[in-house]
Amino acid sequence: MVSPLYIIAVALVAAFLLGLLKEERRGLAYSVTLVTLALMSWISANWLWLFISTDAVPVEIYTAGTAPPFAINLRMGLVEAALTLLINLTGLISGLAMKDSLLRQGRRAMAVWLVAVMALSGIVLTRDMFNMFVFFELAVIATAGLVLISEHIRNDGLTLAAGFKYMITSQFISTFLLIGIIFAYHATGTLNIDGMANTSLVLLNGGSIAFFLMFIAIIAELKPFPANGWALDIYESADPAFSALFSAATGAAALYAADKLLLIGGAEWLPIATGIGIVTFVAANLLALPQTHDRRLLGYSSIAQTGLILVVLGQRDILGEHTLFIAGGLLLSHAVAKAGLFWLSGLVAGRELNAWAALRSHPLLVFAFVTFICMLTGLPPFPGFYAKWELIHLLAGEGRIALLGLILFSALIEAGYLFRWFGYVMKRESPAEPVDTAPHKTAAVLVAVIAAWGLSFLWGELAGALFGRGNILLALPLLFALSFLLLDPLPAWLKNTLAIAGMVAWFYLTYTEYDPLRMIFAAIFLIGGALTLLASYHAHGKRIGFYPSAMLMYAGLAMLIRATSTFDFFVAWELLTVGSYFLILRGKHSEPHALSYILFSLGGAFMILAGFALAAQGAPHFSLASLQELAQPLAPWVFLLLAIGFMTKTAAIGLHIWLPGAHAEAETDVSPMVSGILLKAGLYGLIMLLLTMGRQNFYGVDLVNAMLWIGAITALIGNLLAIFQEDAKRLLAYSSIGQMGYAMFGLALMNHLGWLMALMFVINHYVYKSMLFLAVGGVAKRTGTREMYRMGGLITLMPLSFIATLIGIIAVSGVPPLSGFGGRWIFYNAILTSEARLPMIILFLAGPIAFLYLFRLIYTIFLGQLKDEFRRVKEAPFWIILPQMIYVAILLVVAVVPGLVLRHVDAYLDQFFPNGGLSWDGMIITSDFGYWNPIAIMIIVGVIFMTLFSWLLFVNRRAQKVKQFNIVFSAERPFRPETTHFAWNFFAPYRKALGFLTLPLVTLFWSTMTDFLHTAGDLTRRFYTGNGQTYAYHLLGFVIIVYLFGMGIQP
Amino acid sequence: MTFDWMKIPYALLTLFIVFNFGLLLTAFIAKIGARAGRRHGIPIWQNYIDLIKNYGQRSSITHGVMFYLGPVFRLTGGVGLLLFVPTIYGSEMFSNLSFAGDLILALYFVFFGTLGMALGAGESGHPHAAIGITRGLAQVTAAELPLALAVFAVALQYQTLSVTEIVAAQQGGMMNWTMFTNPLAVAAAMLAFLGSMMRPPFDVVLAPQEIPIGPPTEYHSAYLALMQTNRAIFPIAKIVIYMNLFFGGATSWPEFAVKVFLIYLFSAFVGVCFPRFRVEQSIRWFLIWAVPLGVLSILWV
Amino acid sequence: MSSLINGMTLVLCVTMIGAALVAIRDKRLPIAILASGLVSLIASILFLVLAAPDVAMTEAAIGSGLTTFLFFFVLARVRGGEQDGADHD
Amino acid sequence: MMTSLAHWAMAAGFVLILIGFYGALTNRNLLRMIVAFCIADTGVNIVLVAVGHMRGRTAPILDSAVPVADAVSRIIDPVPQALVLTAIVIGLGVTAMMLAYALKLYEKKRTLDIAKFTELKW
DSSP: OOOTHHHHHHHHHHHHHHHHSOTTOHHHHHHHHHHHHHHHHHHHHHHHHHHHHSOOOOEEEETTSSOTTSSOEEEEOHHHHHHHHHHHHHHHHHHHHTHHHHHHHOHHHHHHHHHHHHHHHHHHHBOBHHHHHHHHHHHHHHHHHHHHHTHHHHOSSHHHHHHHHHHHHHHHHHHHHHHHHHHHHHHHSOOBHHHHHHTTGGGSTTHHHHHHHHHHHHHHHTOOSSTTHHHHHHHHHSOHHHHHIIIIIIHHHHHHHHHHHHHHHOGGGHHHHHHHHHHHHHHHHHHHTTOOBHHHHHHHHHHHHHHHHHHHHHTHHHHGGGHHHHHHHHHHHHHHHHHHHHHHHTTOSOOBGGGGGGGGGOHHHHHHHHHHHHHHHTOTTSHHHHHHHHHHHHHHHTTOHHHHHHHHHHHHHHHHHHHHHHHHHHHSOOOSSOOOOOHHHHHHHHHHHHHHHHHHHHHHHHHHHHHOOOOGGGOHHHHHHHHHHHHTTSOHHHHHHHHHHHHHHHHHHHGGGOOHHHHHHHIIIIIIHHHHHHGGGGOOSOOTTHHHHHHHHHHHHHHHHHOOBHHHHHHHHHHHHHHHHHHHHTSTTOHHHHHHHHHHHHHHHHHHHHHHHHHHTTOSOOBGGGGGGOOTTHHHHHHHHHHHHHHHHHTOTTSOTHHHHHHHHSOTTHHHIIIIIIHHHHHHHHHHHHHHHOOOEETTEEHHHHHHHHHHHHHHHHHHHHHTOSBHHHHHHHHHHHHHHHHHHHHHHOSHHHHHHHHHHHHHHHHHHHHHHHHHHHHHHHHSOOBGGGOOOTTTTSHHHHHHHHHHHHHHHTOTTSTHHHHHHHHHHHHHTOSOHHHHHHHHHHHHHHHHHHHHHHHHHHSSOOOGGGTTOOOOOHHHHHHHHHHHHHHHHHHHOTHHHHHHHHHHHTTTOOSSOOEEETTEEEOSSOEEOHHHHHHHHHHHHHHHHHHHHHHTTTOEEOOTTOSOBTTBOOOOHHHHOOOTTTTHHHHHHHGGGGOOHHHHHHHHHHHHHHHHHHHHGGGOOSOHHHHHHHHHHHHHHHHHHHHHHOO | OOOOTTHHHHHHHHHHHHHHHHHHHHHHHHHHHHHHTTOOOOOTTHHHHHHHHHHHOOOOEESOHHHHHHHHHHHHHHHHHHHHSOSSTTOSGGGTTGGGBOHHHHHHHHHHHHHHHHHHHHHTTOHHHHHHHHHHHHHHHHHHHHHHHHHHHHHHHHTOOOHHHHHHHTOSSGGGSHHHHSHHHHHHHHHHHHHHTTOTTSOTTTOOSSSOOSGGGGOOHHHHHHHHHHHHHHHHHHHHHHHHHHSOOOSSHHHHHHHHHHHHHHHHHHHHHSOOOOHHHHHHHIIIIIHHHHHHHHHHO | OHHHHHHHHHHHHHHHHHHHHHHHHOSOHHHHHHHHHHHHHHHHHHHHHTTOHHHHHHIIIIIIIIHHHHHHHHHHHSTTOTTTTOSOO | OOOHHHHHHHHHHHHHHHHHHHHHHHOOBHHHHHHHHHHHHHHHHHHHHHHHOOTTOBOSOOSTTSOGGGHHHHBOOHHHHHHHHHHHHHHHHHHHHHHHHHHHHHHHHSOOBGGGOOSSOO
């Protein structure tokens, strides 16, 4: 093994040699630099491999041939190897990315670059306090020097000012550090870190002040809030490749230094570290919210991530041996993603977040961007996800709920600005300046992408080894979804066929595993999904990005129903959330709606995570079935968290505002997927929850009862809002909210028939809502508008769409003889045994309201007056019509023989609710209260209808179709369809009577919340005045506050 | 299960009786209304004349398929509603086709005709038709609510959804009628009844005046005749449900005639006494006056 | 001897602090720089007293010599900027 | 046990540090700030040496007066002094770097007022 000393030596020698080179031989100098960095990386990699492949113990390197305290020693262990590899590789790749700049600045800059990387490695390797000080100072001087040398490239003075602010701060820091070191030395007689730890520095006389000074100095290097203005200015102004190093490598080195310090400080200082970390994490994310400058935003995010990792280090008393896994996962996620983003920012010309829209023309770069933000947000399968999962679980196990809550809250804010940014990338107007696709710069980004996925795999394996979890990346559905990334250059129809085949095949492979309950969901998710995908055949071209997103969602859904442990369940949940977010974002105007979707979804997901974590109480493996063993006082909390999480997905009232926009603005074939199929995931979650946990009492409130109320109010408000929509797809979207309310109500009834009704709603809603969304989508595609009042009279031009809509609305409204009636009939039977009568009354009110919006839907689009501009409109494309016709057939079949499906479910439900089931006596379905004979109804209605129809045909046999305007209206023949088509503000009187119920209070609430966060961030950030002196005051203030707290908790 | 084919002629017989009874009754009620207004009113056979005239009219045009089907839907709704509910209690002959479903079927089947009619009128392209429909639909959401509550209270009271069983439970004297055992529910339902009879003060949907507006605006000849047929059958069918649920049902045709007439008269009585509501007024009225009664009735059971 | 050294140390310390105050408070930048150099110089004498001769030499050479030189070197190139930020305008 | 000599020196060192910090925080002129930091640096160095100083021992130089065998007990701990040497050199580097910055900043904006370099903020 090459001694790690060579990491330092090689860099120093090379830096010296660069000084000897002639100024003109820049190419050579550059090569020397890169080779040196590669060599340093290689040494680290070698060591890393040694520690991974064998159980080697860390190696001590004594510089002067003697052991400490008489000489400085370095240590190379697993962590050191990994971190130096990270630092050196970042140095190498950043060096590559800033090739142009380095070549222009010449050998001096390259030498300084080498010294900077070396110094950072040194911080990681050394075990000597003073040596660490020297390396820190070297890093500072090298950083400042780089800024100074690179000045002539930007030539705007901004970087210079930032560098000077940095120097001011570091003057203070180094003073603290030196004083701290000398007193620590005085107290312990050693400069060795382990020596100080062994002599329990903090217990010695004056030792705790000495430690405090060292600690605060190192912490200040982590850019804690609020002493971090200087760092932000550096991030904003420096070369992005340098910022990458500054964020990834400097951050990693400083964190490890803090880790070493905490070793000395002992357990008393852990809470302080945690406190600083969490304040930084929350504040930096909050302050990032109002940012519009990309690099400054990344700077805030870097600071936030560092804060989070500091929290992890501070929680090592409970994280124990898992600290490394968690901190490592977070650190590597942060480092790789942040470096990648900074490199990426080097490709983008503009500095506004909007300017990143230029990436859109390069799918690979978009993929890179997605990878990075998902990695930062801690979504599966990235290492941060595993780390977050374990962290939250361990925190919950120890009852550190406040910390847990703050972490999740702040992570949500972070996701907020990152995904908002992604929305800009996908949807904002692309700037004139193209992306700089110089190979060396792009290569840097791609290396980060590869590293991201490689680390994901590695962390999956580690999680498997440490906790016995499956590697997410090995899950077959996910792999299938990811494979579409590679298939993306293929034509859309081919990918569509593959996708359908894959989903059907997966169903075929797994269908034996499902009990009847899961079978319903499996059929909807997989077979139903495949059916919906038929509509996607209408798309031409390649449809880049559609299939990976869609299949990611379906993969999540497929994994969801097979999940048995909370971990698997949550993974699937996050996957389907992210996949559907990408799908929704594809809509033309869906940017803000997709954002609110992902925010609500992630917020809900965090609730679920917290719920699972609370439930597990630190157990490494927790199966969903074990939820039923939970007892007071934990159980109601778990129930509450999980229920809110799932209700976010079903868009229960209060959490519903994301749905209308998201579903309405989605693409034609995406709306049925996210409405007809995706919403069922939330119901599945609720079913799982109620099956395992049942009724829970929360401070005297029966939570299931509360759910009953929420379901009823959701149904009412959803329906009520639907009738006032002018946009057809928004109308359907609100209708979905109402329908989900019904289903939730059914589940919350907690009796046999209630569940049967809910499941019937699950099936029916899938069928008719998919059908209606397709029909309306087809019409919108042909007419180019979704505003219903602009349409009218399309029945003759689009007869098939009309038929689908007609069948759809009859089914939705519950009018016999179609299948919706079955749902209503079961509903009435179900509530007869329930004690909850008041919410039921609300539901009664909701019922007839459905007629209003349904009639409006079909009338304003298909009936009434045809507009001139649509006289040549054709029927919707074949592939959009085909699934609709299949749905019509399904609806008719289900209407006649509902027993086909329901019978099995009914029998299955007997084991949970033995009483009150239905009996299936031939054609007649009987409950304890009433009876229902679907076939007879169909025949009777059919016979009466046909008889009367024949009669009318007979008496009106000479009826002839008249022209459109053959009506008399105000004693005139009308001639303008626009004035004659009564459609806009269709239910105006209704608004007069009940409009007060539709006041957007919920929207107001949430927008006030976000405004508040924004304003808080905006006001807080004003104290970063830009004045270096003010920053110094911040630093001193920070030191004093931490001192007061620190000394306050000392015994 | 084997189907008893004799049910078909029996059902047709019920239909025939109710049809004629309906024609006469509506004319009679109209005459009462006219007399209350010091007018002479129509002759008792007026409905027959109108029907024959309309069926015989030659000018028949159509605005499209749904326009054509609208009246068919409408009448199917009326006939179906009648036949899904037993007319005469204890009579196998006049239990009609109630084997197909219970009370819930009847309640939801009411909308079958409404929806079809709305669609048909919609295709006529006449804005008055559309306006009438929005008014009708808007009003019905509020008007049906007390009925639904009352029905549910009754179902809870008797623990069944079968109409026959509900009637059976009310036998044995007037005091067993729901009207006396559950007066709140009946009060709520009767207020809802006013809303569904298309009479003042809730007749803004049709808004009879010199220029006809409302859903039937464009309908004429046989279409209109079909709808007029429905106008004779549908109210009776609805009243049959009320009668069965709240007023002990009928064990014979004379009892049937009296009870139906009295229930009908109630709406006519209110109609001649009160002026017309606008839609938002009637919605508020139902929510303020009728719905609380329904809620109380449910909580009271 | 000890008291003499102690007394001298005390005088040195007081002088040094006085010089330091001059360095940060005096309106004239050259005087401030010179005062700062004086602080270093006194510090190096202090180092001698504290039995650190090599530190003393280094401090005298670097702290008071080289640094002061650097200051004047820069000062000569920023003519006109000496009083910037002096008044709180 | 430290001598009173060392105590005074240390006290003076801390006073210098405080004066330096005060100067750096109250003077808006870049050069003045750098001067102040120099004073703080000097103060740090004095503290370092003072802490290392112990009574009655000689300078940590191995010569004929101090045999190698007695070195550990007779001479002053050499480590702090070595640290100070390093610190002085680093201090020079930092001061020089800051002066270079001041120069460049002045060339760029023709002012030495720190409050004028606030384009980057928030």
